[in-house]
Amino acid sequence: MAGTSAEKPNIRQVAQLAGVSHMTVSRVMNDYPHIKEATRNRVLDVIEELGYRPNQAARALATQRNRRIGVLVESAVSFGPMSTLRSVEFAARTAGYAVNSIGLHDGDEVTPQEAIAHLTAQGIDALCVVAPRSSSLATIRKIQIGVPVLVVKPDKDPAFLTISVDQQQGTVLAVDHLVSLGHRDILHLAGPLDWLDARARERAFHARAKEWGIRERPIVVGDWSADFAYDYAKGLRELPEFTAVFAANDDMAVGLVHGLHDRGFSVPDDISVIGFDDISLAAHVLPPLTTVHQNFHSLGVSAVDMLRAAIEEREIPHVTRIPTDLVVRSSTAAPREERR
Structure with a gap:
């Protein structure tokens, strides 16, 4: 023909x-x-x-590149990691790159070494590590990967390219919002502190609380789940002294609101609750949840831009922190006068 x-x-x-x-x-x-x-x-x-x-095969032969990005995701079923993976896939596909991904989950027998070996065997040109725990990142440091590596983590790292949503800024927005309403006794319901994002939010919370001079209350360490927060709220024997809770993610915030309701407390009349993520259901729970919005689309685009620059041996873009936004809804309000 x-x-x-x-x-x-x-x-x-x-x-x-x-x-x-x-x-x-x-x-x-x-x-x-x-x-x-x-x-x-x-x-x-x-x-x-x-x-x-x-012709992708011809292009790969000519450039010695396969236009393929590997993504290693910690707990890919969670909202943040899954949203980041989807944004990376979208940005990569738009740029003409394919994505091969593999998830690490609690109870799985797959180790970080095995996951990375699986990805590199498929001819990836670069590796993106999403939502790592400190334990898994320590293992990855020991592996000779042989391609550019970008880690989605809050702090810079001399061994890797890094990018993240600005966890510190998001936490400051949450604390400042509660303080502006008049709260001076705030509980932080943290995520597991082996998670780098959870640790960044916990540190930023304590730093901002100290700057405001509000009460230094011990944190409660959760597991990211709504069930944990629900059980914690149901276990309260009486109305606590704290007047607001900053939950490290929306799932725990929603579970907390549910538990407080079932315990007989009102949100926000008795206790204000603010989350972090802005999941799709945050606007539709009762009361609608005040939260910190993470821009996962911008995160994925910037991550892929950095990886492409590294693959193609161009100057690496300097965008390393994606700004957050505060979304104010009905789960936060000023504390009652008698509790101020």
Whole structure:
């Protein structure tokens, strides 16, 4: 069928119609820097007009890259890790990269070493580690991976590229909101402190509480689950002295509200509750939950941009913290006058 209208367009046809070399077309498709914007747009217009799609096998041979990103996810069923994985998959697919992912779960026999070996055997060009625990990250440090590695974690790390939602900023927004309402005795319901995000929120909470001069109350360490928070609230013998709770994620915040209700306490009249994540149900529980919104879409796009730059040996973007937003709903209010 060669020469007929059924023949697929090729890179040389794109180059001829765009009036450039086939090397320029290749550079445009690989986001090579220093291409004039007018040239880049002209090539992209021709690619769109012809419906040109590159031969991925040939591209891999030519560039020694497979355009494949591996993602290792800790507890992929949880909202934050799953949302991050989905955002990375979307951003990678948009950029012409495939994603191979594997999850680590409590009770699984798969170790970080085995998971990384599984991914590297599939020819990944880079590795993204999502929501790591300090224990798993310590193991990953000992492995010679051989490709660029980005870890989604709150603090910079000399061994890896890093990026995260700004946990400190989000925590400050939560504490400042409660203080602005008049709360001076706030409980922090933390996530498991082996999780780097949970530890970052716990540290930021104590630092901000100290800056405000509010009561230093021991934290309660949860397990991210609504069941834990529900059981904690149901176990309260009487109305506690604290007037507000900052929960480290929305699941625990929702479970806490449920437990307080079943215990006979009112949210926010007796106790204000604020969460972290802004899950889809946060706006629909009763009362609707005040929370900190994490922009997982921006996180995924920035993570993939950094990994592509590392793979393609370009300058790495400097975006390492994604801003958060406070979403105020009905689960927080000023404390009653007699409890101030």
